Amino acid sequence: MKIIVNGETAEIRAGTLAELLSELGYADAIVATAVNGAMVRAVRRDATPIATGDRVEILAPMQGG
Amino acid sequence: MDAMTDTTAFDADPVEFYGTRVGSRLLLGTAQYPSPAILAEAIRGSGAEIVTVSLRRESGVAKPGQPLAGQSFWQLIRDLGVKVLPNTAGCKTVKEAVTTAEMARELFGTPWVKLEVIGEDDTLQPDVFGLVEAARILSRDGFQVFPYTTEDLIVAEKLLSAGCEVLMPWGAPIGSGRGLNNPYGLRSLRAHFPRVPLVVDAGLGLPSHAAAAMEMGYDAVLLNTAVAKAGDPVRMARAFARAIEAGRDAVIADPMEVRDMAAPSTPVMGRAVFGE
Numbered sequence: 001m002k003i004i005v006n007g008e009t010a011e012i013r014a015g016t017l018a019e020l021l022s023e024l025g026y027a028d029a030i031v032a033t034a035v036n037g038a039m040v041r042a043v044r045r046d047a048t049p050i051a052t053g054d055r056v057e058i059l060a061p062m063q064g065g
Numbered sequence: 066m067d068a069m070t071d072t073t074a075f076d077a078d079p080v081e082f083y084g085t086r087v088g089s090r091l092l093l094g095t096a097q098y099p100s101p102a103i104l105a106e107a108i109r110g111s112g113a114e115i116v117t118v119s120l121r122r123e124s125g126v127a128k129p130g131q132p133l134a135g136q137s138f139w140q141l142i143r144d145l146g147v148k149v150l151p152n153t154a155g156c157k158t159v160k161e162a163v164t165t166a167e168m169a170r171e172l173f174g175t176p177w178v179k180l181e182v183i184g185e186d187d188t189l190q191p192d193v194f195g196l197v198e199a200a201r202i203l204s205r206d207g208f209q210v211f212p213y214t215t216e217d218l219i220v221a222e223k224l225l226s227a228g229c230e231v232l233m234p235w236g237a238p239i240g241s242g243r244g245l246n247n248p249y250g251l252r253s254l255r256a257h258f259p260r261v262p263l264v265v266d267a268g269l270g271l272p273s274h275a276a277a278a279m280e281m282g283y284d285a286v287l288l289n290t291a292v293a294k295a296g297d298p299v300r301m302a303r304a305f306a307r308a309i310e311a312g313r314d315a316v317i318a319d320p321m322e323v324r325d326m327a328a329p330s331t332p333v334m335g336r337a338v339f340g341e
Contacts, residue, residue, distance in 0.1 A: 006122040029136055031123060032168035037160075039167045057122065059168055060135025061142070063104075064119025064152045065094030065239070065267075065289030 001052040018045040020056065032059045078313065080284050082231050082262055083177070083209040085148070087114040090279070090309050092150065092264065093302065094289020101141050103298050108145055111302035115148045117179055117287065120169050150211060152179040157192070162199045166208060178203060179233070179266075179287075181213045189239040189267075193220040197227055204228025213266055216250035218257055225261065232261055233287060236278065237268025240290045244274035248281070255282045272301075272308030279312025280320075 002011055005024065014020035017040055021027055033040045034057040040048050050056070079086040093113040098104035108116060123135050142149060151169035156162035159182065166178045182199055184192030191214050200210045204227055212224050216234040224232060234254055237243035245251055246268065255263060265278040266287040275286045286309055295301035 026123065029123065029133055030139055030172060032120060032172040034164060034168065037164070039164055039171075041171060059120040059172070060123035060133065061139035061172060062119045062121035062135055063096040063098075063138060064117050064154055065096045
């Protein structure tokens with residue numbers, strides 16, 4: 001199915017947010033996640049389903065001022 | 066410890082943010098350095114104990130054995146052992162800022178947040194109305210908010226009643242290097258809130274700007290571009306650290322009064338008289 005990850009269309013197989021992170025290679029990465037504009041805590045990723053058209057944000061620590 | 070035998074008593078001059086004491090009054094941004102090594106050296110050399118960080122989309126493609134950009138940056142910061150102050154840079158609405166702060170809290174494991182709600186692109190001026198609203202929501206939710214604000218007294222009051230225990234007025238627009246644009250406003254903010262920790266955040270270009278902020282009685286200074294974009298960021302970080310210490314020492318030392326007329330510093334009595 002097609003979803004939007006970090007602003008770009010992606011064709012994915014994952015059914016949950018946790019599976020999506022594994023599929024994208026972020027399984028061990030320190031990231032924060034949001035689905036459709038709402039934050040999803042790390043402990044909730046297994047229980048968070050992903051559906052066609054969802055907008056997922058995967059954010060990482062970055063340099064900032 | 067007995068104050069008389071504590072030889073560090075003269076130099077130890079910690080500043081406190083939300084009950085956390087830090088020895089350095091320089092808060093340093095981590096963006097725009099020529100390399101991670103130079104960033105690390107600038108932090109170490111300046112003695113900064115608090116650094117600002119942000120949250121951005123992880124841009125790389127994860128490959129086995131190759132750390133993603135965000136992950137290696139985070140490792141570098143953790144190895145330095147400094148406290149992090151995550152920002153909500155670039156957020157333009159209350160919702161964006163609140164969601165970003167929530168994600169930052171989980172990612173960085175700190176209730177601290179440098180709250181930015183930007184109102185205008187050319188000046189990156191804070192949207193103070195959105196700022197107060199976001200500060201209220203986040204404070205209620207257990208965040209310890211460091212609001213990036215203007216020097217406006219009424220906004221400051223509203224931020225304090227929203228739950229903020231630190232204020233961070235701008236010196237000048239972010240990245241402009243102009244110094245203290247409104248010394249009168251900054252001085253009057255200091256005078257109105259003598260016990261609130263105040264940090265000049267943004268717009269400084271030179272160590273003398275930082276010294277001037279400290280001489281006004283500000284508790285600390287936050288800067289990024291002035292160090293990161295200097296020809297030698299490591300040396301400039303150290304220069305700022307020294308200027309901040311000098312300005313702080315000057316306040317404690319209680320400066321002389323300014324007067325209009327000259328007053329001889331060399332004693333007049335006993336002056337030799339020639340050729341009378």
